Amino acid sequence: TDVAIDARSSTTIRIEHLFDSPGVHSLAATLEHDDALAGDNRRAIGVDVIDEVRVVIADGDPNDQPLTSETDFLAIALSPFAFGGVDRSDAIRTTVIAPARISATLKSNRPNALVLANVPSISDQAKTDIVNFVNRGGSLVIFDGELVQPSAYEGPWVGADTSLTIPAAMDTIVGKDAALDAKPIAIKASQEPLSPWRNLVGPDESFFDQVDLFAYRKLMLDSTDQ
16 A cells, blocks of 8 residues: 655555464555665564454343343453444454353354353253363353353263363352342452452442442352362
């Protein structure tokens, strides 16, 4: 792309390029102007190109209405351009499936990550396939919800060569649904200097001050792991 810029002015251009392979690629811009310091008319940077991340979300409480399904906002956050109709590529390709299709999808799509969102229960075959998926390097994320049956997540889940146990067992839910006169449950802010929440608010603010929590599930750790 060639751009003409008037003296003492600025301009912004947008260039899209599809790289053929992942890795570090060089991207350079050159100002074609004859002067005594030709070397400083060129600037180059290294661009780290990654493979597309494939995420499969198992929706335990689907809904046909816009932005009412269990996973709508998560899918949009992961792939905003695709859902917004923007002609740009997302780094993450999101696929939403029914829990009954977990086994078939893991075998055919070979995703990088599997998200279980308010999935009530999981079949024994799906558990085996999930363990094999994690053992091959895949990532598993579990989101709780009102439909989740804690007994369905008890381990160990047995795979071909290994087994998997959820780090903490699900206990009872504390609190109720939000009501007009209900008082939110306070969340104690983390004081760790490297807390990821500090990147979302100012230095004198707490991220959790903006969150109204009305219910949460207790988790039980094995006494031998504490």
